[in-house]
Amino acid sequence: MTANIVPHTPKAKLGEGTIWHPDENVLYWIDILGCKLHRYDPKTGTNTTIETDSMIGTVVPASNTYSVIIATETGIHGVTSEGKTELLIPYPDGEAQDNRFNDGKCDPAGRFWVGTMSKKETTGAGNLYCFDGKELKLKLSGVSISNGIVWSHDAKTMYYIDTPEKKVFAFDFDNETGEISNKRTAFEIDEKHGYPDGMTIDEEGMLWIAPWGGKAVVRWNPDTGNIIEKTDIPAPHVTSCAFGGDDLDTLFITTAQKGLTTEQLEQYPLSGSLFFAKSNVKGVPAFSFRVS
Numbered sequence: 001m002t003a004n005i006v007p008h009t010p011k012a013k014l015g016e017g018t019i020w021h022p023d024e025n026v027l028y029w030i031d032i033l034g035c036k037l038h039r040y041d042p043k044t045g046t047n048t049t050i051e052t053d054s055m056i057g058t059v060v061p062a063s064n065t066y067s068v069i070i071a072t073e074t075g076i077h078g079v080t081s082e083g084k085t086e087l088l089i090p091y092p093d094g095e096a097q098d099n100r101f102n103d104g105k106c107d108p109a110g111r112f113w114v115g116t117m118s119k120k121e122t123t124g125a126g127n128l129y130c131f132d133g134k135e136l137k138l139k140l141s142g143v144s145i146s147n148g149i150v151w152s153h154d155a156k157t158m159y160y161i162d163t164p165e166k167k168v169f170a171f172d173f174d175n176e177t178g179e180i181s182n183k184r185t186a187f188e189i190d191e192k193h194g195y196p197d198g199m200t201i202d203e204e205g206m207l208w209i210a211p212w213g214g215k216a217v218v219r220w221n222p223d224t225g226n227i228i229e230k231t232d233i234p235a236p237h238v239t240s241c242a243f244g245g246d247d248l249d250t251l252f253i254t255t256a257q258k259g260l261t262t263e264q265l266e267q268y269p270l271s272g273s274l275f276f277a278k279s280n281v282k283g284v285p286a287f288s289f290r291v292s
Contacts, residue, residue, distance in 0.1 A: 001229075001231040001251070001277040001278060001279055001280075002231075002232075002277060003217075003231055003232065003233050003234070003253060003275040003276065003277040004275060004276060004277070005270065005273045005274070005275055005276075006040060006252070006273075006274040006275065006276050007045060008045050008046060008047055009038070009040055009047045009273070009274045010031075010038075010047065010049070011257065011271075011272035011273055012029075012030075012031035012032075012033075012034055012036070012254065012255075012256065012257070012272045012273075012274075013031055013032070013033035013034050013256070013257050013258055013272065014031060014032040014033040014034070014239070014256045014257070014258045015029060015030070015031055015239055015240070015254030015255055015256055015272060015273075015274060016029070016030050016031075016032050016057075016058070016103070016198065016239050016240050016254055016256075017029050017030040017032075017056075017057075017058045017059050017103070017198075017240055017254070018198070018240045018241060018242035018244075018252045018253065018254050018274075019059060019060060019061060019105075019242050019286050020242055020243060020244030020245075020248070020252070020283075020285075020286055021061045021067075021068070021286070022061060022285040022286055022288065023061065023063060023288070024061075024067065025043075025246070026039055026040060026041045026042070027039070027040040027041075027042070027242070027244050027252050028040075028059045028061070028068055029059075029240075029252070029254055029274060030056045030057075030058065030059055030070075031056075032055050032056060032057065033055065033258060035051060035052045035053075035054060035055055035056060036049050036050070036051060036052065036056070037049065037050040037051075037052055037056060037059060037068075037070060037079070038050075038274075040274070042244075042245065042250075050079070050083050052070065052072050052085075053072055053073075053074055053085075054072045054073035054074055054100075055072065055073050055100050056070055056071070056072045056101075057070075057071045057072065057100060057101030057102045057103065057104065057114065057116075058070070058071050058101065058102065058103050058104040058105070058114060060104065060105055060106045060112060060286070060287075060288070060289055061106075061286055061287075061288040061289065062078065062288055062289040062290070063110075063288040063289070063290045064289075064290060065078060065080070066078035066079055066080055066086075066289075067079055067080055067081045069088070069112055069289045070085075071101035071104060071112075071114045072091075072101065073091060073100050073101070074087070074090065074091055075087050075088070075089055075090040075091045076088045076089050076101075076112065076114070076131055076136070088131075088133075089131060089135075089136050092116075092127075092129065092136055092138075094127075094138075095116055095127070096118060096122075096125050098118055098119045098120055098122075099116045099117065099118050099119070099125060099126060100116065100117065100119055101114055101115070101116055102114075102115050102116060102117045102126070102145065102146050102147060103115060103146060103147045103148060103149065103197075103198060103240070104146075104149065105149050105150065105286070105287065106286070106287040106288060106289050106290075107130075107151055107155075107158070107173075107175065107178065107287060108151055108155045108175050108287055109175050109176070109178065109291070110287060110288060110289055110290035110291045111130050111131065111132050111133075111178050111289075111291055112130070112131040112132075112289050113128065113129070113130050113131075113139070113149055114128075114129055114131065114146075115127065115128040115129070115140075115143060115146020115147070115149075116128075116129070116143070116146060117143070117144065117145045117146055118144075121144070121145060122144075123144050123164065124142045124143070124144055125144070126142075126143040126144060126145065126146050127139075127140060127141050127142075127143055127146070128140035128143055128146050128160070130178055132178070132291050133289075133291040137178075139180060140160075140180075143162050144162055144163065144164045144165070145162060145163040145164055146162060147161040147162065147163045147196065147197050147198060147199070148160070148161040148168075148196065148197065148198045148199025148200075148209065148210075148240075149161070149199065150199055150200060150201040150207065151173060151175075151201075151287075152173075152201075152205060153201075153205055153284070155173060155175040156172065156173055156175075157170055157171065157172065157173055158170070158171045158173040158180055159186060159199065159201075159207060159222060161196045161197070161199055161209070163195050163196055163197060163212065164195065166188060166189050166190075166191060166195060166196065167185050167186075167187070167188050167189065167196075168185075168186045168187055168189070168196065168199075168207065168209070168220070168222065169183055169184065169185060169186060170183075170184050170185070170186040170222070171183050171184075186222045186225070187220065187222065187224075187225025188225065189209070189211070193211055193214050193216075193218060193227075194211025194212055194213040194214025194215070194216075194238070195211060195212040195213055195214075196209050196210075196211055196212075197209070197210045197211060197212045197238065197239050197240065198210040198239055198240030198241055198254070199241075200241050200242050200243060200283060201283070201284060202219075202243065202279075202281045202282065202283050202284065203248075203281065203282045203283065203284055204281060205222070206219050206220065206221055206222070206228060206281070207219070207220045207221075207222050208220075208241050208251065209241075210238040210239055210240050210241045210253060210254070211238055212237050212238065212239065212256075212259075213236055213237060214236075214238055215232060215233055215234075215235065215236050215238065216230045216231055216232050216233055216238065217230070217231045217233065217238060217241050217251065217253055217277075218230050218231075231251065231253075231277050233253060233255060233275060234268060234270050235255035235256075235268050235270050235271040235272070235273065235275075236260065236264065236268055236271065237255055237256040237257075237258065237259055237260065237271065238253060238254075238255055239254045239255060239256050240253070240254045241253045241254075242283070242286070243279070243282065243283020243284070244283070247282060248282045248283040248284065248285070249278060249279050249280075249281070249282045249283075250276050250277070250278055250279065251276065251277045251278075251279050251283075252274065252275070252276050253274070253275040253276070253277070254274055254275075255270070255271055255272055255273055255274075255275065256271065256272060257271045257272040
């Protein structure tokens with residue numbers, strides 16, 4: 001596949017969080033350091049932006065009162081179609097002072113899973129939580145950079161990335177209760193492919209991973225750990241990917257300017273851009289937050 005810039009979209013300091021809204025048929029994405037929530041409509045070619053109260057870690061679709069749910073430094077918020085925000089639950093008290101929310105997604109039952117990390121990237125300082133609409137439950141502790149998370153099509157396996165580990169972990173998953181168990185390594189990622197960041201899954205159950213420092217999006221077989229294909233991106237730090245479009249055959253990809261020197265930014269001037277690539281395989285609809 002060949003990646004191209006999505007027209008009429010701004011560059012981000014730290015682009016992240018691509019997600020295709022299954023009801024609105026638009027792409028949501030974020031700029032963490034820019035404290036911005038973006039909404040891109042391919043039909044009109046327009047990108048609208050909502051400023052957030054602090055750094056925003058991720059965005060997921062919602063199917064009830066809100067259009068989307070976001071996680072910021074102050075907590076988890078619902079965002080209406082008019083762009084108004086409402087705090088659903090404050091940022092957890094038990095988190096270290098310099099921690100923030102990072103990546104997250106909804107599981108097949110509509111619960112919102114979201115992780116944290118240290119702004120200084122302190123090893124083991126983060127956690128993984130699950131928000132069921134009432135409580136924010138701690139699921140994993142001692143995480144360094146909580147990142148990509150997806151579920152298998154039978155909802156029996158949860159795949160999860162803690163970036164510095166350079167592994168994709170698998171857990172047994174109980175969709176009825178939201179319990180996870182039997183943590184294991186699905187496969188390891190060689191450093192030459194970059195550090196695994198955001199992740200999505202396609203209709204064939206293969207994992208697409210955006211690697212920080214990898215200049216590509218890579219499709220992996222989670223059962224064998226083999227690379228199936230790569231999509232080269234003209235930016236070193238690739239951060240997230242999601243299938244979208246009417247047929248879910250367009251891969252949207254975010255990148256970052258963060259961490260690049262002046263010389264690297266001159267060498268890779270498209271860093272921070274939102275990209276897209278047409279795929280020969282389709283994705284699956286994103287799960288929406290639908291619990292109360």
